[in-house]
Amino acid sequence: GQNIDQPTEMTATEGAIVQINCTYQTSGFNGLFWYQQHAGEAPTFLSYNVLDGLEEKGRFSSFLSRSKGYSYLLLKELQMKDSASYLCAVRASGGSYIPTFGRGTSLIVHP
Amino acid sequence: DSGVTQTPKHLITATGQRVTLRCSPRSGDLSVYWYQQSLDQGLQFLIQYYNGEERAKGNILERFSAQQFPDLHSELNLSSLELGDSALYFCASSTGDSNQPQHFGDGTRLSIL
Numbered sequence: 521g522q523n524i525d526q527p528t529e530m531t532a533t534e535g536a537i538v539q540i541n542c543t544y545q546t547s548g549f550n551g552l553f554w555y556q557q558h559a560g561e562a563p564t565f566l567s568y569n570v571l572d573g574l575e576e577k578g579r580f581s582s583f584l585s586r587s588k589g590y591s592y593l594l595l596k597e598l599q600m601k602d603s604a605s606y607l608c609a610v611r612a613s614g615g616s617y618i619p620t621f622g623r624g625t626s627l628i629v630h631p
Numbered sequence: 632d633s634g635v636t637q638t639p640k641h642l643i644t645a646t647g648q649r650v651t652l653r654c655s656p657r658s659g660d661l662s663v664y665w666y667q668q669s670l671d672q673g674l675q676f677l678i679q680y681y682n683g684e685e686r687a688k689g690n691i692l693e694r695f696s697a698q699q700f701p702d703l704h705s706e707l708n709l710s711s712l713e714l715g716d717s718a719l720y721f722c723a724s725s726t727g728d729s730n731q732p733q734h735f736g737d738g739t740r741l742s743i744l
Contacts, residue, residue, distance in 0.1 A: 553732055562633060562721060562735035563674070570730065607674065617729040618664070618687050621674040 522546040524622035526608050531628045532598055540593045540606050540625045548613030554582050554593045555607040557624065563607055566593070595627075603629045634658065637722050637736035645744050649710040652739045656703055656724030662686070663705040664725075664733060665697055669718040680705055681727050709741070717743045 523545040532538040544552070551570040555563035567575055569584035569591060581594040593606055605626050609619035634657035642650055656663050665677040667690075676689035680699035691697075694712075699705040709716060719740050723733035 550729060560719070560740075562635075562737050564633070565732040565734065568730065568732060611729065618676055618679060618689065619733070620676070623673040 522610055522612060522620045524608055524610055524620060526606075526622045526625045528623070529626045529628070531630060532595075534598055534600060534629055534631050536598050537594065537596050538598060538627065540595070540608075540627065542591045542593070542608030542622060544589050544591075544608070544610045544622075546589070546610055546612045546620075549586055549610070550613040550617060551611040551619075552582075552584055552591050553609040553611070553619055554580075554591075555609065555621075557605045557607060558603075559605070566606075598629050600629050600631070603627060633734040633736060635722060635724050635734050635736035637720075637739055639739060640737065641740050641742070643742045643744060644712060646712055646714060648712050649708065650712065650741065652707040652709070652720055652722075652741075654705045654707070654722030654724075654736060656705070656722075657734055660724035660726055660734070661703065662725045662727040663699055663703070664723040665691075665705070665707050666721040666723065666735075667718045668721060668738075672718075674721070677707070712743050714743050717741055 554566040557563040567582040605624040607624045608622040611619040636655040661682045677691040679687040697707045719738045723735045
């Protein structure tokens with residue numbers, strides 16, 4: 521099976537930088553996804569990492585270290601609209617490639 | 632707009648009843664996934680279909696069933712409903728390739744009274 525850990529909640533100030541960590545244990549690894557989900561809305565895809573290193577997409581970047589079973593999502597120049605839950609999802613190798621979602625990190629951005 | 636359409640948006644019913652949730656995937660996507668999300672459980676995978684065939688099963692109860700039709704839309708049937716079935720039910724679709732993300736519909740909020 522898989523085990524995914526994320527902090528339950530984080531707070532940050534508008535304009536600042538925040539790093540949301542995700543650690544995972546899986547038998548085989550075939551990719552890690554980050555999704556953003558506003559309360560009561562659909563998760564929306566942010567990033568995908570399958571190789572070690574940093575993927576940058578505008579204000580959002582995602583990092584992966586497969587040897588450490590670790591990823592983080594970095595949000596820069598925080599805006600109030602970034603207040604949301606951030607879900608880390610890990611796909612194991614073999615089988616059906618269904619990603620397992622973490623419980624999510626609720627990020628609160630305050631002025 | 633993800634391109635995934637779910638109906639209805641809200642559903643209120645009573646214990647013991649049966650409901651059907653519907654999903655139309657993004658154009659070109661062959662794979663459909665159903666998820667249940669409740670406050671204390673996070674996003675739980677229920678079942679996946681690929682081009683009309685069941686591909687993977689997750690934590691889906693025997694009271695629940697699903698199918699994918701030739702036009703690729705999918706339905707999730709929930710029967711003998713219990714209070715604990717109250718949740719957001721999301722449908723997602725993807726091309727089916729392992730490196731492609733899932734795109735989620737807006738969900739159906741099911742409330743059991």
